[in-house]
Amino acid sequence: MNKLLLSLLILLLLVGCQENKSGKLDTSKLNIIDTAYNEQGEVSFAVYEATSIKNSLKALPFKMKLPLRLPFESTEFQPARIIDMNNDGKTLVTTFDIHSKNQEELIILKIEAYFPSDITREPENAHYHEVELKNGIVGRKYATSIFFQVNDANFNIFYLNTQISSEQSDKELIEMANQMF
Numbered sequence: 001m002n003k004l005l006l007s008l009l010i011l012l013l014l015v016g017c018q019e020n021k022s023g024k025l026d027t028s029k030l031n032i033i034d035t036a037y038n039e040q041g042e043v044s045f046a047v048y049e050a051t052s053i054k055n056s057l058k059a060l061p062f063k064m065k066l067p068l069r070l071p072f073e074s075t076e077f078q079p080a081r082i083i084d085m086n087n088d089g090k091t092l093v094t095t096f097d098i099h100s101k102n103q104e105e106l107i108i109l110k111i112e113a114y115f116p117s118d119i120t121r122e123p124e125n126a127h128y129h130e131v132e133l134k135n136g137i138v139g140r141k142y143a144t145s146i147f148f149q150v151n152d153a154n155f156n157i158f159y160l161n162t163q164i165s166s167e168q169s170d171k172e173l174i175e176m177a178n179q180m181f
Contacts, residue, residue, distance in 0.1 A: 022061060024089030025082065029055040033081075048082045056080035056096070061089070062115050062153045066096060067179035070109065071172040072161065073101045091119060106162040109176070114154040121156065122147045134178045146173050150181045 030048035038044040050056035056079050057064055066077055077098045085091040092115045100107035114120045128140045128147075139148035143166075145158040157180075159173045 024061050025084055025092055026059045026061075027089070028059075030059055030082065035087075043087045046084045046087050048084065050079040050082070052079055053077050053096075056082070056094070060092070060094060060113070060115070062113070062151065064094070064113055064153065064155075065180050066111065067176040069179060070098070070176065072105075072107050072163075074098050074107075074109070075101055085119075091116070093119070093121070106160065108158070108160045110158040111180075112156040112158075114156075115152065117149050117152050117154050120147065120154045122154075131174055133174065133181075135181060137181065139174070139177060141170065141173070144169070144173075146177050148177060155180060 025048075027048060030050050032046055033049050034047040035043050036045050048059075050059060053066070053076070057066075059080075059082070075098060077096050081095045083093040085093065092113070094113040094115070096111045098109045112121070122140070123142060126142055128142045131139045131141045131146065133139050133148060137148055137150065139146045144160050145156055147154060147156050149155070155177075157173060157177055159169060159176065161169050161172070164172075
């Protein structure tokens with residue numbers, strides 16, 4: 001009997017410590033900041049904001065890592081803004097922003113995730129070149145951004161740094177992308 005209770009307790013702890021694997025956005029620690037309604041008066045999409053980076057990442061139904069080593073002195077990542085495009089927790093656009101600590105410098109880093117991977121805001125008819133990221137992942141590098149897919153999500157990193165050359169910016173962009181998986 002004691003072994004059964006101990007086994008049950010361990011199972012409950014393991015389940016409780018797992019990431020959000022429901023396949024849907026967990027809104028329990030998110031604040032709703034905007035909604036849109038369809039013709040029937042039902043919510044057609046919702047915009048959420050998390051209270052912390054940790055809550056942002058835990059709420060998502062897919063794995064996401066933010067780059068930790070940034071090539072500039074920065075503020076902290078802002079908690080995510082998450083758009084639930086169909087108000088079903090399954091079609092999401094998630095955005096994280098961070099800026100330079102020095103307000104005199106124009107340095108912007110924006111990371112977007114699109115879930116599931118069949119949605120994206122990748123530019124159409126724009127010039128890009130393919131770059132190889134680690135683990136055999138191929139990215140599509142545009143002027144100031146890189147798009148790539150990891151498992152069931154598409155990612156876009158937009159990086160603007162007017163303090164450095166475009167070659168150095170490309171190198172830093174790829175280094176940050178490689179930290180995300």
